Amino acid sequence: MNGAHAVFERPSLWQRVRPLLVGFDAWLMLAVLLLAAAGLVVMYSAGYDHGTRFSGHVRNMLLGLAVLLLVSQVPPQRLMALAVPLYTLGIALLVATALFGITKKGATRWLDIGVAVIQPSEIMKLALPMTLAWWFDKREGQLRAADFAVAAALLLLPFALIVKQPDLGTSLLVLSAGLFVIFFAGLPWRLIVPVLALGAAGIVALIAFGDAMCQPGVDWVVLKEYQKHRVCTLLDPMSDPLGKGFHVIQGMIAIGSGGLWGKGFMNGTQTHLEFIPERTSDFIFAALAEEFGLAGVVALLVGFAFLIVRGLAIAAEAPTVFSRLLAGAISLMLFTYVFVNVGMVSGILPVVGVPLPFVSYGGTAMVTLGLSLGMLLSIAKSRRLMQS
Secondary structure (H helix, E strand, O other), rough: OOOOOOOOOOHHHHHHHHHOOOOHHHHHHHHHHHHHHHHHHHHHHOOOOOOHHHHHHHHHHHHHHHHHHHHHHHHHHHHHHHHHHHHHHHHEEEHHHHHHOOOEOOOOOOEEHHHHHOOOOHHHHHHHHHHHHHHHHHOOOOHHHHHHHHHHHHHHHHHHHHHOOOOOOHHHHHHHHHHHHHHHHOOOOHHHHHHHHHHHHHHHHHHHHHHHHHHOOOOOOOOOOHHHHHHHHHHOOOOHHHHHOHHHHHHHHHHHOOOOOOOOOOOOOOHOOOOOOOOOOOOOHHHHHHHHHHHHHHHHHHHHHHHHHHHHHHHOOOOHHHHHHHHHHHHHHHHHHHHHHHHHHHHHOOOOOOOOOOOOOOOOHHHHHHHHHHHHHHHHHHHHHHHH
């Protein structure tokens, strides 16, 4: 080579990171970053005088972001291969929880696996829709009534195990995630309409005869006493203003006192005088509404709406049945989280302990959110790479 020598240039940080970002959906990432920024602002205001809540929220958000970036690199085909093993593991852990779980406040929801105490029901929030999407992908083009029956069985097994813990909030989230997949798979409207009609009739009956049904000694059969109490408190919060109704009453006072523009950043009196219970977790929406008013609430909900619509657009363009069903279910799961949290804080739904994505404090919730959004990005990325 006559003294010539090869020169190897060290790749820059951007050159190392760029392959990870190729094919990313820019609009989805923009929505994620804006909502994450909003969550940090609200958490700082609500939690700056609440121990280490803000620093913990930053840590959880960074962990969720790392999970998002990692999962986004996993092709949908690999996600589909993980669906059944993950579902099987989740069912096994739920059974183990029923047999050997840790009981707190009358609920057996946690399992000690030696290195950590986990809540297996969290696994099913994603394992169930993944498994149902896998099932319908395998049955593509030849769906029969029996296939929907199998899907219903796959759905009802974890739902029943979680209800028995009891954990009504998580069980309803798992149930809705599975139903979204079944709906997108082509469940006939003749089966959907009667269920919706029955549900509407139940709500009307509850409102019309609530006073009689909420009397002491009336057994609701399908609900435990504390769950009945939650529903009855929803119908009339003043029936227990210092007990179950306290959360709802204080939340509505905070929301109403925010007015159009709010009391200002870090100036919420209901928030910082400790009137709002769980002000950094389940009821943080009340703190947001008090300090940022209707304008802040609308801005946040517009951000969520954009994220959900973008997710549904990714589902519509997905190249496979599995990807389409999973992306659609994840998008509507996000809608369910937002709707249920805002609804319970506003007094139109019972208090069931559902966090507000990006905003509520909680490590498990943030990791689940990162997993969900990472899967959405993976599906969007797979389509872009196929087109390139």
